[in-house]
Amino acid sequence: MKISPWQGGGRAIGIATAVAVAGLGLTALGAAFDPRRALWAYLVAFTDWVGIAVAALILLMSFHAANARWPVAVRRVLEVIPLSTALFLVLFLPVLLGARELFPWAGPQQLAGEAQRAMEHRKSWLNLPFFTVRAAFYFAVWIGFSHLFHRWSVEQDRSGAPGLSLKAHRLGAGGLPLLALTLTFAAFDWWMSLTPQFYSTIFGVYYFAGSFDAAIAVLIIAAAWGRREGIFGGALTTAHFHSLGKLLLAFTAFWAYIAFSQFLLIWIANIPEEVPWYQVRNRGAWLPVGVFLALFHFVVPFFVLLSRRIKREPEKLQWVAAWILVVHFVDVYWVVMPHLSPAAPHPHFTDLTALLGVGGAAVAFTLWRLRGRSAVPVGDPYLQESLRYDPR
Amino acid sequence: MSVEIRTLAPPVDPLEPGPLILGAPDDGELNRELLEHVYHPRRGWALLFLVAAGGTGLLVLGITVTLLVGIGAWGNNIPVAWAFGIINFVWWIGIGHAGTLISAILLLFQQKWRTSINRFAEAMTLFAVMQAGLFPLIHVGRPWFAYWLFPYPATLGVWPNFKSPLIWDVFAVSTYFTVSLLFWYLGLIPDLAALRDTARGVWRRRVYGVFALGWRGSARAWRHYRIAYLLLAGLATPLVLSVHTIVSFDFAVAQLPGWHTTIFPPYFVAGAVFSGFAMVLTLIIPARKLLGLERVITLRHVETMTKVLLATGLMVAYGYLVEHFIAWYSGNPYEQYVFINRATGPYAPVYWLMIFCNVVLPQIFWFKQARTSLVVIWVASVLINVGMWCERFIIIVTSLHRDFLPSSWSIYKPTWVDWSILFGTIGFFSFLFLLFVRFLPAVAITEVKELRHELAAHGPAAGHDAVGVPLAEEESQS
Numbered sequence: 001m002k003i004s005p006w007q008g009g010g011r012a013i014g015i016a017t018a019v020a021v022a023g024l025g026l027t028a029l030g031a032a033f034d035p036r037r038a039l040w041a042y043l044v045a046f047t048d049w050v051g052i053a054v055a056a057l058i059l060l061m062s063f064h065a066a067n068a069r070w071p072v073a074v075r076r077v078l079e080v081i082p083l084s085t086a087l088f089l090v091l092f093l094p095v096l097l098g099a100r101e102l103f104p105w106a107g108p109q110q111l112a113g114e115a116q117r118a119m120e121h122r123k124s125w126l127n128l129p130f131f132t133v134r135a136a137f138y139f140a141v142w143i144g145f146s147h148l149f150h151r152w153s154v155e156q157d158r159s160g161a162p163g164l165s166l167k168a169h170r171l172g173a174g175g176l177p178l179l180a181l182t183l184t185f186a187a188f189d190w191w192m193s194l195t196p197q198f199y200s201t202i203f204g205v206y207y208f209a210g211s212f213d214a215a216i217a218v219l220i221i222a223a224a225w226g227r228r229e230g231i232f233g234g235a236l237t238t239a240h241f242h243s244l245g246k247l248l249l250a251f252t253a254f255w256a257y258i259a260f261s262q263f264l265l266i267w268i269a270n271i272p273e274e275v276p277w278y279q280v281r282n283r284g285a286w287l288p289v290g291v292f293l294a295l296f297h298f299v300v301p302f303f304v305l306l307s308r309r310i311k312r313e314p315e316k317l318q319w320v321a322a323w324i325l326v327v328h329f330v331d332v333y334w335v336v337m338p339h340l341s342p343a344a345p346h347p348h349f350t351d352l353t354a355l356l357g358v359g360g361a362a363v364a365f366t367l368w369r370l371r372g373r374s375a376v377p378v379g380d381p382y383l384q385e386s387l388r389y390d391p392r
Numbered sequence: 393m394s395v396e397i398r399t400l401a402p403p404v405d406p407l408e409p410g411p412l413i414l415g416a417p418d419d420g421e422l423n424r425e426l427l428e429h430v431y432h433p434r435r436g437w438a439l440l441f442l443v444a445a446g447g448t449g450l451l452v453l454g455i456t457v458t459l460l461v462g463i464g465a466w467g468n469n470i471p472v473a474w475a476f477g478i479i480n481f482v483w484w485i486g487i488g489h490a491g492t493l494i495s496a497i498l499l500l501f502q503q504k505w506r507t508s509i510n511r512f513a514e515a516m517t518l519f520a521v522m523q524a525g526l527f528p529l530i531h532v533g534r535p536w537f538a539y540w541l542f543p544y545p546a547t548l549g550v551w552p553n554f555k556s557p558l559i560w561d562v563f564a565v566s567t568y569f570t571v572s573l574l575f576w577y578l579g580l581i582p583d584l585a586a587l588r589d590t591a592r593g594v595w596r597r598r599v600y601g602v603f604a605l606g607w608r609g610s611a612r613a614w615r616h617y618r619i620a621y622l623l624l625a626g627l628a629t630p631l632v633l634s635v636h637t638i639v640s641f642d643f644a645v646a647q648l649p650g651w652h653t654t655i656f657p658p659y660f661v662a663g664a665v666f667s668g669f670a671m672v673l674t675l676i677i678p679a680r681k682l683l684g685l686e687r688v689i690t691l692r693h694v695e696t697m698t699k700v701l702l703a704t705g706l707m708v709a710y711g712y713l714v715e716h717f718i719a720w721y722s723g724n725p726y727e728q729y730v731f732i733n734r735a736t737g738p739y740a741p742v743y744w745l746m747i748f749c750n751v752v753l754p755q756i757f758w759f760k761q762a763r764t765s766l767v768v769i770w771v772a773s774v775l776i777n778v779g780m781w782c783e784r785f786i787i788i789v790t791s792l793h794r795d796f797l798p799s800s801w802s803i804y805k806p807t808w809v810d811w812s813i814l815f816g817t818i819g820f821f822s823f824l825f826l827l828f829v830r831f832l833p834a835v836a837i838t839e840v841k842e843l844r845h846e847l848a849a850h851g852p853a854a855g856h857d858a859v860g861v862p863l864a865e866e867e868s869q870s
Contacts, residue, residue, distance in 0.1 A: 067407075067409070117723065118722075118723045121723035122721060122723065125721065162407055165407055166407060169407075174758070176706075177706055177710075180706075180710055181710075181713075184710075184714065188721075199718050199721055199722045200654045200718075201653045201654050201655035201656075201711075201714045201715055201718045202654035202655045202657075202658070203654075204714065205655065205658060246500075253630075257633065257637075257657070257658075258657075258658065261637065261654065261656075261657040261658070262654045264641075264645075265641075265644045265645060265652070265653075265654045265656070265657075266654065268645045269644075269645060269646065269647050269652050271647055271652070273722065273724065381407060382407075391502045
């Protein structure tokens with residue numbers, strides 16, 4: 001099998017860039033009229049996409065840590081997606097600059113009573129300078145790790161040195177604790193601290209679960225697209241899609257498990273620091289959104305993904321994956337937006353433009369980083385094995 | 393096709409893990425070797441059995457005293473109304489998690505290293521769950537009414553409280569036990585048939601024959617067997633998660649600081665798998681030697697399990713860290729006090745022992761030397777189980793003994809009856825385990841044979857788990 005460096009994708013990059021420019025431009029336009037509304041829409045879009053990029057890095061590192069051989073054929077794509085964390089560092093600036101509009105601890109909002117007391121207590125943690133330092137640390141970890149894995153793998157394309165695989169396995173295992181902590185504290189910073197009093201120990205796992213599910217979905221879409229484009233040179237088989245589909249099934253269930261655990265425990269204990277978070281979401285027009293999530297982020301995709309036939313057909317599986325991305329957005333929206341409009345969701349055009357803008361930018365960036373090299377890690381000692389992958 | 397499989401020499405390629413089967417035994421040899429411990433009990437078996445029976449006696453004594461005197465024979469009293477009864481329940485249930493994880497989840501993940509250890513781990517699961525079940529049963533005070541826990545229409549007109557996770561526990565644990573038992577038994581059937589066919593003595597043959605359910609090994613039977621096995625694996629997978637999730641609900645649904653925290657479900661599951669694998673290692677390291685299973689339970693198996701220990705240990709550590717951080721972050725003085733009290737209060741030694749065993753100690757498994765030294769692993773696995781017991785003690789006792797109202801604070805001390813029941817269950821567990829290795833094959837022989845054929849057929853090209861390098865090739869290299 002011969003795989004030459006991938007030179008295509010010019011059109012796709014062009015489209016994605018156009019979407020990015022249009023989306024971000026329109027969001028900026030929206031910000032000119034209603035800066036607060038546009039900023040919140042932007043926070044949803046940003047945390048949605050950056051979570052996927054980081055979760056993709058975690059997936060990559062887990063594959064390395066487990067010495068997994070079957071995913072080698074799709075690994076290059078998975079190595080490129082996390083590189084977009086460098087782009088997200090730039091895209092984080094609006095969140096940082098608008099922090100006073102977003103976070104109750106940063107802004108001029110007047111809090112009273114218990115909420116004010118909680119804010120007072122958390123001041124040493126929740127303040128803009130430290131918030132910035134922490135974010136810088138998260139991005140340093142994400143950018144550093146993603147570039148190391150990519151660099152080693154590209155180097156291996158040329159040299160084929162097995163030592164590089166060994167290095168990647170070691171860093172994959174050794175780096176996972178750091179990834180778990182950075183993603184957890186990012187969830188605490190960017191999502192949990194939106195509510196003055198609320199706290200939940202599972203919150204980091206919740207952000208991880210949704211993002212990981214969506215990252216697997218992105219990988220499936222990319223793999224199905226790449227297969228159509230022929231960038232893998234026929235390296236992917238139905239068995240690869242079958243296994244990716246199984247992962248999607250497992251983590252769809254995992255997301256539901258984590259979401260339900262958090263909901264049940266907070267609802268049943270009913271204590272005043274925690275339960276308002278769900279009270280807002282279980283009332284009025286937010287309630288249908290939560291019910292929608294339970295049905296369409298879990299029940300329906302779960303039963304659809306049980307089908308062996310669907311998992312083995314990339315043309316079908318990619319649509320399920322696309323659906324997971326849609327419901328993941330709804331999930332992020334449901335977590336973030338009730339802080340802005342507690343009574344009911346008020347959709348705004350910037351919700352869509354920010355989502356497409358940030359997403360378009362990430363896709364364009366990722367495709368650009370994929371270009372010029374082979375889309376399969378041709379130097380990996382396990383590649384032959386991955387190509388033959390066909391468990392009974 | 394018969395291919396010789398490489399024996400001793402460790403893999404030259406650092407990317408290749410060690411072999412799953414040492415040497416190149418044929419099916420007959422495997423049969424003889426793996427059934428040997430059933431036909432000829434190993435030396436020392438009787439002695440161990442006596443010790444275990446003594447431990448079981450201690451359990452009987454403890455239970456008898458409890459029934460005669462009442463729960464007052466135990467140390468728990470308000471405010472620590474729950475102590476050893478539930479600590480030991482959670483501990484044993486946790487240990488019982490590795491079996492189903494190995495047999496079901498690893499099967500779905502296509503992990504071939506599960507093959508030689510699944511039977512063993514499943515048996516351990518069953519016996520651990522039996523010990524676990526004893527505790528709530530005795531703790532209800534009048535065990536002869538324990539069936540009231542099940543919802544059934546009766547003239548009494550009394551229904552269990554469906555809002556209580558304790559009732560969910562009854563369903564979760566009994567379902568888990570049933571499915572685990574079926575899974576274990578299904579896996580045993582072909583081996584029982586092998587025992588029936590090779591055993592000496594009419595009675596042995598008859599008994600094994602009855603349990604083998606008329607297995608003849610026809611292609612049709614194998615087909616049905618395969619489907620049933622896979623279905624049970626699929627069913628057992630959510631059960632692994634659900635049981636300890638519901639056990640965690642026992643605490644987390646309450647409002648008590650130290651109990652009510654949302655991370656509990658996944659963190660309890662990780663802790664359960666952690667302790668389960670530790671117990672598998674504690675048992676398997678001596679057993680592979682005593683029962684002569686070193687050929688099929690290799691260093692590769694042991695090393696892989698230590699990696700699972702490291703991974704789940706890190707998840708437990710993550711749970712501790714997040715709990716402590718959020719306790720501070722909450723700004724809730726009660727929440728904060730629980731954690732300060734755990735680290736500096738009257739039970740501080742137990743807390744620090746827990747931190748040492750569960751967080752510090754597993755870090756040695758980052759290093760290959762520790763992952764391949766049987767003595768180090770064995771000691772660590774025992775200590776990890778001590779650590780996990782301490783964790784349950786800390787969660788349960790420290791949260792209860794000093795709660796919101798300082799006037800009701802008190803100190804909990806277990807009595808000799810508490811201790812004898814705890815050690816008694818360890819004795820009873822060993823008793824059952826020794827019976828298991830005496831009368832049933834400790835390794836799934838048919839599955840090992842199947843694996844060996846796979847490895848031989850694919851040779852080195854099968855990669856991942858096929859380490860069977862044809863002997864000729866190796867000789868030509870050397």
